[in-house]
Amino acid sequence: MTTADQPAIERASIDVDIACVGFGPATGGFLTTLSRQLLNDDGSPAIESKAAPGLPLQVICYERADDIGFGVSGVVTRARGIQASFPDLDPAQIPMAAPVVNEKVVYLLDPVGASRRSRVLRAGDRCLRALGNILGVANDAFELPYTPSFLHKKDGLVLSIGQFNQWVGSQLMSSGAVQIWPGMPVDEALIEDGKVVGVRLVDQGVDRQGNPEPGFTAGMDIHAALTVIGDGPVGAVGHDLDSRLGTPPGNEVREWALGMKFVIELRPGIDLQPGTVFHTFGFPEPEIFGFFYVHPGGVTSVGIFVPSWFDCPTRTVYRYLQHYIQHPYLWRYLEGGRLRSWGAKSLQESGKRGEPYLVGDGYARIGESSGSTNVLTGSGVDEAWTSGVQLAEGVLELLRAGKPFTRENLAQAYEARRRASWLEREARIAEKSRDGFQRGVVTGLIGMAVTAFTKGQVSLGSHPSKPCERIVSPEQFYRGKLKPREIESIQHQCNVGGTSLHDSLMDACGWSAIAHDGSLLVSHQDVLLLGGKVQAPAGYADHVRFRDLEVCGRCGTKLCVEMCSGQAITRSLEGPPNFDREKCVFCGACMWNCPESVEGRPNLQFRAGAGGLHSAEN
């Protein structure tokens, strides 16, 4: 429901100068840069507020999650933009941060025999095994002799985004120049005559459908001269703006990935230097990429990315992640470790091709949802941070000149700055670098290398299809592995039991059962309770809703169920799936996996919501 559709409800409102939506690296960069210029040395306002005359600029940021440190991502980054903001940065100041010291790209062979590999890959695997002694194949893995320059994170940092956000947020709050409010989801942008005039916060004291209950508090309207949207790739406000104001012709987010990771405490005696980084590919499926980052204190972040061009109709991530960490190359370090935390996040993998309008009257977009991610280097955090810095520099320029936040002024002050920077130059090179994956993994890998070495002049492959356009039926996908009758039987059992298909299908395909040890290998339900747990405060509406229930009933794949990171969406015998808000980690995979659309929009609606994962180690 949009503002126009809603019945009249009396809402309180406040006026600020700048309202930000979402606190992540992009907003961190924006607020860090801005806050340093808002007060004079004597504490007097360097720039006076128009919303509250006599006071400094009133800048406020609303974050959906219950804490600003609950961002989910372990990351290795070149950190060029971050280090430019903090020239004297000592990584030891940031918990779980370490300079990159050792980086390897590793091809993982399939030690299980259940991985779906093409003939080309199988032939390559045989060659590698046959020449293993010469090439140095060990632990079912082949370490590439060098890390391609476009992948290298030389002079960079291994970070926990949760801890990094806490560190940045703490400095911002102690400056007193800006305010950050976690636990406050933003429902939508306020738009008047095509101009964004602020945001509306979500209603509180409502039932699951959003109907008022005792204690109802209508979401407040926050009026602002400038609204900064940095709410990430599945953020409700960014998607709301795209839907209502449109996107640049030809630009669309068609490629996604779901990243899921474990934070693992290594067993005593494992001596891996903090800052050690492995990028892996080849296992558990050729389409799935993995990472292994070593933090200080014997802690590692280990995870995988399942891309939208992985055509499996029952794509799961959790089960694959459990097989991934047991690969001999990694298990030699991880065996005997203890799971400290877990998390999942969607990644916008279209990069510049998914760029929305960066500016408009009264608003600007920054970060991952603004298409800042570099899809060739697989780098997003530093680019997001830099986009925030660039906006802040532009905003300060406009404020000092007394110019309003019109589309033209913001285009000149922010967009032009971004276009002229390394962010844009590198994004253009990367733009088509992943097109080859539309035709397969091998073509994709070659395509990335070709794009990198020709500086974007040459690319392989074709324009990406939408995730839902690529999905094939389970019968097609498992052809040669499972008979249609077997699949039908499994589907029936899962429908009756309300469980997802992927575990049963993977079992049937030869993936061994996970031997749960209660410490590192735990059930999907138990992982919701380990380290950072998942919760949902009462009084908020369900943020996952199904627009047309009949459409859900007809849906054959129910990908929202299969890919749900927290098993929050489950099958029902009839009608739409069930949604359990208390298990949702806000990864947003359900949104981009919904194969059904109603009036041009996914039938599954992913709105702003409260709660989610409580973990700052991610």
Place this chain on the structure above:
Amino acid sequence: MTNPYHVVVCASVVPDPLQTLEPITGPSGPALKNEMMLPAILDPWASHALYEGANLVKHIAGSKLWLVSMAPKAKLQQVMMTVAQKVPLQLVAVDGPSSGFADAHQTAHALAAAIRAIAGIDLSRLLLFGGWESASRSAGVTLQLIGEELGIVDQFQGVDAITPQEDGSFEVLERVEGARHQVSLCAGPPAVLGWATGNLGEPRNDPQVGMANMRTIMPALQRATVASISADGMRYSNVATPKQQRQTRIVKELPAEDIAREIVQWITQE
């Protein structure tokens, strides 16, 4: 007409209960592993006291509410980002440990000093609120010790309700065994009330309240006094978290009787 109260809520900061905690022995005694990395919240027991205190102040003209909290300043700042959205308050910050391993006497002494130093407070009008237990170690004695330091003899624990009377006295409901309440009539402040859960739900986040609070909270954090809490003379023989066992099984639509029977069976096996 009831005279205005000066309500002081003492509340510690504890690790978010959704985190897994691991005790370790640090240089100054027991500590929690990675404590500064863990997200923190206001002690849930004391949170009830805060909401009850704010409600009381709201309904009795002229009353005031202070939140007195001792924690590492950075943690307190983090917690205030959420708490400040709940109810109008004035923060009195004390920079000190919040691990739950600090000596209760020293903590009480530091907090009592901070209360005495509040500008404009009338100790004869004081209602000292807090949790009757704490999520940190459930020692539950600090509040009583603060009351003793301040010379307050009327102390109530396990409080679920306070009802001011026309004559200035107030009625207190205290939890007692047998799921009953003991009803007391107190002639008036000063008094110590250690709250159980009270009767109020968690207030909704209110951006206006947050913005108003933040104007005083940041200065309060900046002028936080540093409490010197020493571990000298203390010895912990053992520190451990409760043993957890988890056996997950998903069963749909199981009758309550069957669930109860299974739980009883599981407990008796232990």
